[in-house]
Amino acid sequence: MWGDVGQDWQPDVLGDRFEQLTLPLGIDGEGDVVATLVRHKGRPRLTPGLGVDVLYVHGWSDYFFNRELADFWTRRGARFFALDLRKYGRSIRPGQTPGFITSLDDYDADIEAALDAMGHGLPGSGADCSRGRPLVLLGHSTGGLTLSLWASRHPGRAAALILNSPWLEFQATGLARGAITPLVGLHARVDPKAELPSVDAGFYARSVDKAQSGYWEYNQEWRPLRAFPTHPAWLAAVLAGHAKVQAGLSIDVPVLTLISARSTFATRWSDDMLSSDIVLVVDDIARRALKLGPTVTIDRIDGAIHDVFLSAPEPRARAYAAVASWLAGYAPR
Template identity: 40%
Template sequence: MPDDVPRLSPPVADVLGEPWVQRRIALAPSPDYGAEPEAVLVHHRETTTSRRAVLYLHGFTDYFFQTAHAERWAAAGFDFYALDLRLSGRAIGERSRPGDVRDLRHHDEEIGVALAAIRADGHEQILLLGHSTGGLIAVSWADRHPGEVDAIVLNSPWFDHNGPWVERVVLTALIRVIARWLPSVVVGHLEPPYGRYLHASTGGTWDYDLGWKPFEGFPARAGMSASVRNEHARLAHGLAVDVPVLLCCSTRSASPSSPTAEELRTADCVLDVRHMVERAPLVGPDVTIVQVDGGIHDLALSPQPARDAYEQAVIDWATARLAASPTGAA
């Protein structure tokens, strides 16, 4: 990689255990993020002979731990990489405020380093896989960086604010003003029912680090919230993503604050799937929508058979679309 690309550390064992390794990305010093900000690139060590790779971008108050989903991609012939973005998961420093990202575009730096590393590993086709906020980051980034990836899969992307008109319009305007002067001021939070449903300690299926993905989430701060709403506005006016996009989401949504037990098992209890479906055509000219019956917000963590339906749909689509692309001949 060029000397001006921020440095990637040698691979070391990851907290997930074998066959997972991580490499730390030293980001450019910034008054917003301290003297030594980092992101972390996680990689499935057991590589295939495929030229294809997936780069996963997680959501807000999240990090990569979905190894069963990654292994489905690996079994289908895709090398799997995941980014813990700055101030998230493995990249949370001792003196940092988790999630206090002032502008989603700042993630361009670590995405660029990760893509350079994946290409340096010999991969010629790269699929970007974004969940929730990571889905918004993925399409915004791809719109501004045409030709850098070959396809995009979106897992319940955050395409609009899930709230009443007064929050969507009046509060958004107020947050934008606050963000100019006090970007770290807390302006919101996540509701805990979804996280409690997921985690093994409260009866769920999945075990993950509650320090990196707490039930109540990290505080939503003004800078990050204003940036998200700015990207929502850009999307509302239409993007021009130049690669095939597959958008997957549940068939229904439910209240984030007071879902029933059945809704937690079978619906998106974080975002409104109507926003995803309505705004999908605004991403670019080649967008396919798949709604998964019984899917939850992170479709890769859904109960069966919804999880299997989602994974089969994305892998079938990705395999077919990459094979049909100009660089798809093996």
């Protein structure tokens, strides 16, 4: 399928329409490190269609499980892939610290392995099954931050970037980030894997989980109801990424940033949390998105939650319509 000679694609947990490929990345202090590439097996329609390849990257304490998102792209003529980064989801191995990383740049290896398998490897890599199809990057939350940094460092590789509530700034603003960064950095050097205090009350999971107030079923070992514990080295890596965004990136392709129309923060549950972002300050994200590159579109989706593609049906439909509208003007051909 799609020229994948020599690739050992296996059935995926999402069912018959999906396959997964393990991408070995070497060994670290916790053992074997792998990423996992998932692909939608549906054949893209030939005409009319986008004729692009899409690579999706998830956020913190998450993994890819959204079949509807894959269907959206395949119906439009795209080949859809999703990447579970090292130590997330399908890529977690026994004894590993979920999500642990000391630099977001380390994900370059995960992304390059995925692109090589997709046929978008570097010149000379031998991967040629893309047949010139443009590459669209799609990232959620921390995945949006990671892909933004990668696209800025690797001009000419992608043709478009779509961000779903990207974590481009610390929730307590840039001033607070500047104040805490030295303390976090010191803690990261002294005890990089210390467990930081949890601030997750489980409200976001409640807004997503079908068994509670949401619409989605997923593996709660890979996406816990309360997020994975965080660690100083990981937080230092994220804060360093935020600082780079504040300084300004140089993404040379059109960028679409989807965010909710508003944020809600409270210590007790309210139904407002079903129609707003309760993870990020969306106004701060909108401002930071303008630092990504020269061509940035910001679309604020009324009623959306933090992952706009996991929102209630009406705002979710508006989010997909926003992507379709943007593609009409900016889709690579």
